[in-house]
Every structure is written in structure tokens, then in C-alpha cells.
Amino acid sequence: QSALTQPASVSGSPGQSITISCTGTSVDVGGYNDVSWYQQHPGKAPKLMIYDVSYRPSGVSDRFSGSKSGNTASLTISGLQAEDEADYYCSSLRSSSTYVFGTGTMVTVL
Amino acid sequence: EVQLLESGGDSVQPGGSLRLSCAASGFAFSNYAMNWVRQAPGKGLEWISGISGSGGSTYYADSVKGRFTISRDSSKNTLYLQMNSLRADDTALYYCAKRLAEGGPNFDYWGQGALVTVSS
Numbered sequence: 001q002s003a004l005t006q007p008a009s010v011s012g013s014p015g016q017s018i019t020i021s022c023t024g025t026s027v028d029v030g031g032y033n034d035v036s037w038y039q040q041h042p043g044k045a046p047k048l049m050i051y052d053v054s055y056r057p058s059g060v061s062d063r064f065s066g067s068k069s070g071n072t073a074s075l076t077i078s079g080l081q082a083e084d085e086a087d088y089y090c091s092s093l094r095s096s097s098t099y100v101f102g103t104g105t106m107v108t109v110l
Numbered sequence: 111e112v113q114l115l116e117s118g119g120d121s122v123q124p125g126g127s128l129r130l131s132c133a134a135s136g137f138a139f140s141n142y143a144m145n146w147v148r149q150a151p152g153k154g155l156e157w158i159s160g161i162s163g164s165g166g167s168t169y170y171a172d173s174v175k176g177r178f179t180i181s182r183d184s185s186k187n188t189l190y191l192q193m194n195s196l197r198a199d200d201t202a203l204y205y206c207a208k209r210l211a212e213g214g215p216n217f218d219y220w221g222q223g224a225l226v227t228v229s230s
Contacts, residue, residue, distance in 0.1 A: 003154065034214025038155070045205060045223065046147075046155060051216035089155050091215040097160075097169050099145075099215040104154040 004029065004090055004102035011108040017078040020105045022090030023071060028100055030071035034093035037066055037075045041086045049088075050075060077107070085109045112136040112219045114206050119224030126196050130224050132189040132206030137219075140164070140184040143209040145217060146191050148202035148226075156202075157215065159191065174200075196228045 005023040012018040022029065022037075029035055035053045038046035048057050050066035053073065063078045073092070077084055090102035118130040132144070145160040159180040160169045168180050179192040189206050204224045207217035 003156075032214065034216075036215050036217070038217075040155075045220035046217070047220075048210070048216060048218050051210060052214060057210065057218055091155075091157070093214045097167075098171060099157040099160070101147075101155040101157060101215075 002100075004092060004100055006088075006090060006102040006105045008103070009106045009108065011110055012077075012080045013110045014080055014082065016080050017076060018080060018107065020075045020077075020088055020090075020107070022073040022075070022092075022102045024073075024092055024100070025071055028092040028094040029068065029073050029090075031095070032093045033068070035066070035068055035073040036091045037064075037073075038089045038091065039084075039086045040089065046089065080109055082109050112208065114208065114219055114221035116204065116206055116221040116224035119204065119226050121227040121229065122196055123230050124197060124228055126228070127192070127194045128196065128226060130191040130193070130204055130206075130226070132191075132221055134187045134189065134206075134208070137208070139182075139187040143212075144180075144182060144189045145207045145209060145215075146180060146189075147205045147207055147217070147220075148200075149205070149223075150199070150202040153202075160209075161189070193226070196226075198228050200226060201228045202226060 037050040040046045054066045177195045208219040210216040210218040
């Protein structure tokens with residue numbers, strides 16, 4: 001089961017906006033509105049940031065937003081802050097009730 | 111407060127077996143699907159298995175199908191992962207994760223992970 005494709009790294013200056021892409025196929029990202037995004041700091045468990053493409057769990061900053069077009073989902077972080085420096089993973093429902101994660105993106109705040 | 115506490119991680123030889131446990135508290139365990147996600151050292155996340163709230167439906171990634179078995183005991187609020195025929199590429203930190211709602215991979219709570227090392 002091949003992973004969803006994400007850029008290896010994305011960087012931005014404090015206050016800027018960045019967007020992370022997550023490309024799949026019609027059997028996962030393109031076929032369902034079941035895409036989630038996770039933030040993972042070193043040595044910590046992942047944290048759910050976005051689910052169902054664009055919904056934020058309680059307590060997640062509104063600086064994080066999600067969208068989807070065709071087979072590609074995107075996570076945008078606006079007003080970039082030092083604490084946003086982390087690894088980010090997308091995930092999608094795939095056919096047969098299985099899930100797949102993306103390759104992961106390292107976000108660096110310059 | 112929701113808590114997930116994995117245990118059972120260990121070092122094992124190739125071909126061996128291991129059972130991981132995930133003790134859950136702070137929520138109605140039987141109402142929520144649960145999942146196992148692993149992360150090899152320095153690598154990304156990999157979903158490997160899920161189970162419905164009732165335990166009646168189970169799902170596996172191709173990489174573990176036929177070797178791993180997920181189960182749950184609602185009387186003990188505990189999730190399990192039985193791992194057989196372990197291989198070196200099964201070496202990873204294994205997380206249990208609670209699903210927020212029906213549908214997608216919306217895992218809102220995670221444990222701290224259990225380390226499994228497969229090596230001769």
C-alpha cells in the first residue's frame with residue numbers, strides 16, 4: 001500500500017503562510033472527504049489538527065485550515081509561529097475501510 | 111481525561127511473537143473504533159490495523175495481514191495487537207489511537223507508544 005505523497009520539507013518565516021500538499025489517487029484522497037492532518041513534534045505522539053478535509057478539533061488554532069481538490073489535499077498554516085515547527089502528516093481513508101498516511105513534511109520556521 | 115497506555119513492547123528475534131496491550135480510560139471504550147499505527151525509527155507513520163467499537167469488524171494493512179491480529183476486551187477497556195512471524199521491518203514504535211468519529215482516519219487521542227525491536 002503506497003503512501004500518499006507530500007513534499008519532504010516546507011519552510012517559512014514567522015507570520016507567513018505556508019501550504020503543504022498531499023497527493024493521492026481516486027481510491028483514497030480523491031474518492032472520499034475523509035482526509036486528516038497530524039502534527040508531530042520530536043519524541044511526541046501525533047496530534048490531530050484537521051479531519052474530514054477541513055474540520056478542526058476543539059482546541060486547534062484557526063491558523064490551521066484544510067482543503068481538497070481532486071486527488072490532492074492541502075493544509076495551510078497562516079501566521080506561522082515558531083511552535084509550528086514540526087512534522088506534518090496527511091492521512092486518508094482508502095477503499096476497503098483501510099487508511100493510509102502521507103510521507104510526511106518537515107516544517108521549518110526560518 | 112482520556113488516557114491510552116500501551117504496554118508489551120520488547121525486543122524479539124525474527125519469527126517470534128509479541129502481544130501489545132493498550133489500556134484505555136476516560137471515555138466509553140466500547141463506543142469507539144480503535145486503531146494501531148506504527149512508526150519505524152526516523153520514518154513516517156503507518157496505519158496497520160483497526161477494529162470497530164463492537165469488535166465485530168477488523169481491518170489490516172497489507173503489510174501485516176495474516177500475521178497480526180487486533181482485538182479488544184470491553185470488560186477490561188483494553189485493546190490488543192497480537193503480532194506473529196515478526197520481521198526486522200516490523201521494528202517500530204507502536205501507537206494505539208482512538209477514532210473521533212465514523213469515517214476517516216480522525217484519531218483524536220494517542221498513547222505514548224510501545225517500542226518493538228525485531229533483531230537477531
